[in-house]
Amino acid sequence: MHELVPVLDRLADQLESPQARTLLTMATVRPFFSGCTQVVPLVLRYLLETCRTVDEAFDRLRTIPIAIPQNVTLVDEHQSLTVYVGPDIPMAEAHDACAANHQHLPVPDEQERTTRTRARLAAVQAAGVDVPSMLRPPLYQCSYDQWLGTVYTAHYRPVEGRVT
Structure with missing residues (x-):
């Protein structure tokens, strides 16, 4: 997850107050000390910053432990894909790119x-x-x-x- 650091630095630079920057750091670092899971908004930002295609995002997402069950729809100009992720399930692909x-x-x-x-x-x-x-x-x-x-x-x- 060392690749997440530059993404978080860019996010932190956009925040107006030092307190917000500290909160972002705590939200990111805390999971590494409590089971190594991530919350989806940070993961999505990371994928947006580091992946150019659905295939890249799919492969990268497979390696990131997720804290709460979520549906994630990945879209690029060539394809769309919805996957189910969560702490106690293997990542699974949905039948189509729709999710509720x-x-x-x-x-x-x-x-x-x-x-x-x-x-x-x-x-x-x-x-x-x-x-x-x-x-x-x-x-x-x-x-x-x-x-x-x-x-x-x-x-x-x-x-x-x-x-x-």
Whole structure:
């Protein structure tokens, strides 16, 4: 993980206060002393800074222990791929490049009633390139008091090098 240091240095240089820089350092160094796992936002930034293709990111991600189960979608101008990562599972490739808030295991009915994750996955698969449909239920959620609200929706256009 020595390659992560220059990435973190660049991130730290963009922070306005010394306290924020210290927090970034603590967030990064702490996992090395408590099981050597990383949190996904730092890993994603690392992949963005060091990889140019999905294949490079896939190979690199396979070597990084992840602290919390996550779905990660990797996209470049030639391909897209969703993988499931986590502390107690081997990295696994999804059937397609779509993800909701579950991994590859079946979702119990009770969890589906709360999260609507199967319905959301079906909706995102059906939406294709229909971006406005991403801004309506079941994809767009407002259940923030249950930690199920949509934080952001993005439209990636890797061939153009744009995201909105």
